Amino acid sequence: MNKEIVIVGLNHRTAPVEVRERVAFDNSLLGETLQCLRALPSVQEGAVLSTCNRVEVVAATSDREAAFEEIKKFLLEQESGSGESNLEDHLYAYAGDQAVRHLFRVAASLDSMVVGEPQILGQLKDYYVAAQEVGSVGTVLHRLFHRSFSVAKRVRTETGIASRAVSVSSVAVELAKRIFDRLEDKTVMLIGAGKIGNLVARHLQRSGVSSLMVTNRTFERAVEVAAQFRGNPIRFEEFPRYLKLADLVVGCAGAPETLLRPETVEETLRERKQKAMFFIDLGDRRNFDPLINEIDNVYLYDIDDLQAVARENLHGRTGEVRKAEEIVDEEVAGFLRWLDSLDQVPTIVALRQRLEEIRQSEIEKSLRTSLKGLSEKERQAIEDMTAAMISKILHAPISRLKRPLEEREEALYVEALKRLFGLEEK
Amino acid sequence: MDVALLKVTALLYLLGTGTFIIYVALLRDFFSRVSPLILLAGFLLHTAALGLHFFQAGYPAVTELREALSVYSWVMVGVYLFVQLKYRLTILGCFVAPLAFLMSLAGIAFGAGGGELPPGLKTYWLPLHVTLAFLGNAVFALAFAVSLMYLVQEYRLKSKRMTALYKPLPSLERLDRLNYIFLVWGFPLMTLGILTGSLWAGAYWGNYWSWEPRQISSAITWLLYGSLLQGRITAGWRGRKVAFLTIVGFVVVLGYFLWGDSVFPSRHAGRFE
Numbered sequence: 113m114n115k116e117i118v119i120v121g122l123n124h125r126t127a128p129v130e131v132r133e134r135v136a137f138d139n140s141l142l143g144e145t146l147q148c149l150r151a152l153p154s155v156q157e158g159a160v161l162s163t164c165n166r167v168e169v170v171a172a173t174s175d176r177e178a179a180f181e182e183i184k185k186f187l188l189e190q191e192s193g194s195g196e197s198n199l200e201d202h203l204y205a206y207a208g209d210q211a212v213r214h215l216f217r218v219a220a221s222l223d224s225m226v227v228g229e230p231q232i233l234g235q236l237k238d239y240y241v242a243a244q245e246v247g248s249v250g251t252v253l254h255r256l257f258h259r260s261f262s263v264a265k266r267v268r269t270e271t272g273i274a275s276r277a278v279s280v281s282s283v284a285v286e287l288a289k290r291i292f293d294r295l296e297d298k299t300v301m302l303i304g305a306g307k308i309g310n311l312v313a314r315h316l317q318r319s320g321v322s323s324l325m326v327t328n329r330t331f332e333r334a335v336e337v338a339a340q341f342r343g344n345p346i347r348f349e350e351f352p353r354y355l356k357l358a359d360l361v362v363g364c365a366g367a368p369e370t371l372l373r374p375e376t377v378e379e380t381l382r383e384r385k386q387k388a389m390f391f392i393d394l395g396d397r398r399n400f401d402p403l404i405n406e407i408d409n410v411y412l413y414d415i416d417d418l419q420a421v422a423r424e425n426l427h428g429r430t431g432e433v434r435k436a437e438e439i440v441d442e443e444v445a446g447f448l449r450w451l452d453s454l455d456q457v458p459t460i461v462a463l464r465q466r467l468e469e470i471r472q473s474e475i476e477k478s479l480r481t482s483l484k485g486l487s488e489k490e491r492q493a494i495e496d497m498t499a500a501m502i503s504k505i506l507h508a509p510i511s512r513l514k515r516p517l518e519e520r521e522e523a524l525y526v527e528a529l530k531r532l533f534g535l536e537e538k
Numbered sequence: 539m540d541v542a543l544l545k546v547t548a549l550l551y552l553l554g555t556g557t558f559i560i561y562v563a564l565l566r567d568f569f570s571r572v573s574p575l576i577l578l579a580g581f582l583l584h585t586a587a588l589g590l591h592f593f594q595a596g597y598p599a600v601t602e603l604r605e606a607l608s609v610y611s612w613v614m615v616g617v618y619l620f621v622q623l624k625y626r627l628t629i630l631g632c633f634v635a636p637l638a639f640l641m642s643l644a645g646i647a648f649g650a651g652g653g654e655l656p657p658g659l660k661t662y663w664l665p666l667h668v669t670l671a672f673l674g675n676a677v678f679a680l681a682f683a684v685s686l687m688y689l690v691q692e693y694r695l696k697s698k699r700m701t702a703l704y705k706p707l708p709s710l711e712r713l714d715r716l717n718y719i720f721l722v723w724g725f726p727l728m729t730l731g732i733l734t735g736s737l738w739a740g741a742y743w744g745n746y747w748s749w750e751p752r753q754i755s756s757a758i759t760w761l762l763y764g765s766l767l768q769g770r771i772t773a774g775w776r777g778r779k780v781a782f783l784t785i786v787g788f789v790v791v792l793g794y795f796l797w798g799d800s801v802f803p804s805r806h807a808g809r810f811e
Contacts, residue, residue: 290695293711385774388710405696409777417698 114455115156115252117211118176120183120203121168124225127202129164129366129397135190135199137162142239143246149186150248154178157250159243159257161218163235164306164366165225170215172252176207212256212447216440219260220267222433226280226308226415228273233264251524255450263443270439272432280308280415281315283422284392288316288360291390291411295320301358302326302343303351303371305333308394308415309364313341316360325358327351329365352376356383362392363399374403377410392418456513459526462535463510467502474498540594543587544608544646550580551615551639558632562706570628577615577635584612584642598665604644609668611641614676621680625716629706633683663738671731674724675791678763681720682788685781688713692778714776717784721767728763732756755794762787 122132137145137160149158149169157172169187173179184203191199206214217223221232240257243249249257268274285295292298300321302313305328317324324343328334331347338345346354355361355376363371372391381389386409393400393414405412413421453459475498479486483494513525529535554576561569588609592598598609618634621627691707693699708716735753740746747753766783769775 287695289709290691290707291710293709293715386776388777408779411695413698421698 115172115174115451116176116208117215117252117256117451118171118173118179118183119168119206119211119214120171120180120187121161121166122199122202122204123166123168123223126204128368130368131199131202132164132167133366134192135167135187136164137167137190142242145190146243146246146248149183150246152179152182152186154182157253158248159239159253161236161239163232166218166223168218170211170253170256172250172256180205180207209444209448213440213444215256215260216263216443217437219264220436220440221264221273222267222436222440226419227433229308230268230274231307233261236264237261251527252451252454256447259443259447263440266439266443267436271435273436280418280422281312283418284312284362284413285315285319287411287413287418287421288390289319291388292359296322298359299323299325299357300343300360300362301346301351301354302337302341303361303363303399304328304365304367304395305337306364306366306394309362310337310340312362312364312392312394316362317341321360325351325354327354329367352380355380358389359387360390360392361400362394364394365399366395366397367399368397370398370401372400372404374401374407377404377407381407381409453530454526456526459529459535460510460513463529463533464502464506466533466535467506471498471502540587540590541646543583543590544642547580547584547587548639548642548646550576550583551611551635551642554580554631555635555639558628558635561628562632573631573635574619574622574628577631577638578619580638581612581615581619584608584615588612592665598668607641607644608646610672610675611638613669613672614638614641614679617673617676617680625719627684627708627716629687629708630680630683633686634680637679661738661741663734663741667731667734667738670727670734674726674728674731677720677724677727678784678788678791681717681724681784684713684716684720685784685788688717688781689778689785692781710777714780717780718770721763721770721784725760725763725767728756728760732760752794755790759787759791762790 155171161168326338327346334345388409391412557573736746
């Protein structure tokens with residue numbers, strides 16, 4: 113009967129972007145999706161999380177295996193369109209402490225593509241709120257999500273992890289300053305609308321870059337982003353023509369194919385009389401051909417390179433991830449202790465014990481004082497009567513707790529009982 | 539007297555070398571400000587020593603290699619101080635200071651006294667020719683230094699070995715522009731150096747060009763730097779290629795300056811007949 117957490121999903125490590133896109137939840141149908149999830153027989157509480165880097169289902173269940181099966185099927189039903197790869201090959205499934213640890217790590221941005229990036233926590237909160245509105249989360253997931261938020265907060269305040277995400281963009285700026293004398297007279301071209309790309313572009317702009325071009329497969333999006341940066345939107349088909357104007361090219365498009373080949377860059381360089389170019393590839397699939405780095409006066413860094421530089425330059429920060437993982441471990445243990453305590457059997461036992469204690473001590477007190485001198489028979493009658501009272505009082509709540517139909521609320525009641533009767537301290 | 543001054547000068551250049559190294563290691567502002575000042579003090583003493591020699595002998599101390607080295611280091615430090623004033627490139631001192639120290643050391647290592655100069659050569663052609671040629675060479679030495687820095691910085695960026703983002707090395711763009719500036723200054727100076735030498739030779743020996751080894755090596759470097767400058771201005775050469783060629787050019791100059799004269803006896807090596 114004991115509940116546990118299960119997580120089934122895929123992320124940037126297990127699935128390429130086109131697979132992630134295929135299962136990404138439609139946010140306008142989120143309510144229905146959550147209802148469907150909760151309707152699964154094995155799922156007592158459920159929530160989803162769907163960002164560009166991950167699609168995950170979090171559930172509380174009493175039957176791990178059945179939940180795995182049903183949630184996998186549920187995800188497969190979400191799949192829109194099909195590709196060469198089998199979705200199931202990209203899925204992971206965690207249960208128990210592993211699932212709790214996973215969610216805590218996600219919240220703390222330890223599982224992010226750019227470790228320490230702050231957006232994930234906000235997204236997690238949004239999906240939690242949505243699940244709360246639909247009522248698909250109960251005591252266990254409430255507690256789980258709230259704990260994950262506080263884990264994220266602890267990791268952010270107690271470790272230097274958060275500054276690492278910033279450092280990817282500041283490393284990009286630092287490198288740009290190693291190549292270019294001043295950024296004020298330089299032009300940036302931003303390809304794609306990925307978040308990290310935006311972050312880097314913003315950082316570059318703050319460091320003095322005045323001119324910015326934005327291009328995106330959907331022109332409206334380019335216009336939107338360009339407005340944000342007070343830059344110029346460019347049609348995607350035309351961006352190679354404008355390339356010669358760009359000193360820095362930031363690629364953050366979720367494109368499966370390479371956007372720039374060495375030949376294009378060589379041609380561009382001839383057009384700009386060999387003036388140096390700095391390519392920053394932040395796409396989760398490479399936007400730029402790595403061979404571009406071989407061209408004279410051209411420098412190409414991808415996100416891994418930037419992170420490597422960031423790592424090597426952050427002295428004393430190497431231990432930060434470990435410190436964060438320790439915080440997560442600590443919190444996982446704490447949550448599991450709480451979850452264990454939610455089990456109804458020990459709670460019922462504890463409740464009975466508590467009432468029995470009260471009964472015993474009250475009888476004893478009365479028999480010593482006001483009921484002094486009662487006969488053995490009368491004493492027995494009082495014993496029986498009080499025991500029966502306790503038993504009657506407990507009958508409804510205990511049978512409710514035990515009724516399988518109401519299983520989803522079990523944790524809620526257990527929690528309530530423990531608080532109302534002060535069973536927790538025991 | 540001038541030897542004593544030269545010794546103090548060398549000591550100051552050594553001290554400057556030390557503070558420049560500390561600057562690179564610690565990146566403290568204090569050392570970036572004090573190091574050029576130490577070099578300036580050395581430069582002033584050096585000026586006094588060379589001036590003393592000039593007034594005593596009536597011609598600059600350039601008749602022997604060791605003397606020439608000393609004068610060369612003086613010119614180089616002077617050019618560096620000017621560049622530092624104008625472009626604030628403290629790290630260049632890390633290259634100039636040790637070189638100046640070693641060269642000025644050579645200047646005092648073998649004691650006083652220089653080669654005897656035939657009276658007919660004691661004209662103003664000598665200081666003019668030597669100053670221009672040395673100025674050109676000193677500017678090329680700095681071009682060499684910034685090109686070396688360029689290659690180091692470029693290699694680190696390309697190979698992604700930016701372990702310590704390494705503050706003191708200037709940006710590639712800046713180094714490349716300084717290379718251009720030094721070429722633009724160095725090339726006319728070198729041209730004038732060769733011209734004055736040729737005119738002087740024409741006035742003294744009667745022929746302007748005698749295919750001396752030194753003349754040939756100068757002509758080669760002149761062509762090299764000339765085409766480099768030409769490539770930069772018209773063909774848009776820049777970056778690694780230019781840096782590499784600048785280094786090659788300077789190695790030829792330096793190599794000949796140091797060893798050429800001992801291999802090929804010539805008028806530049808004290809054979810004035």
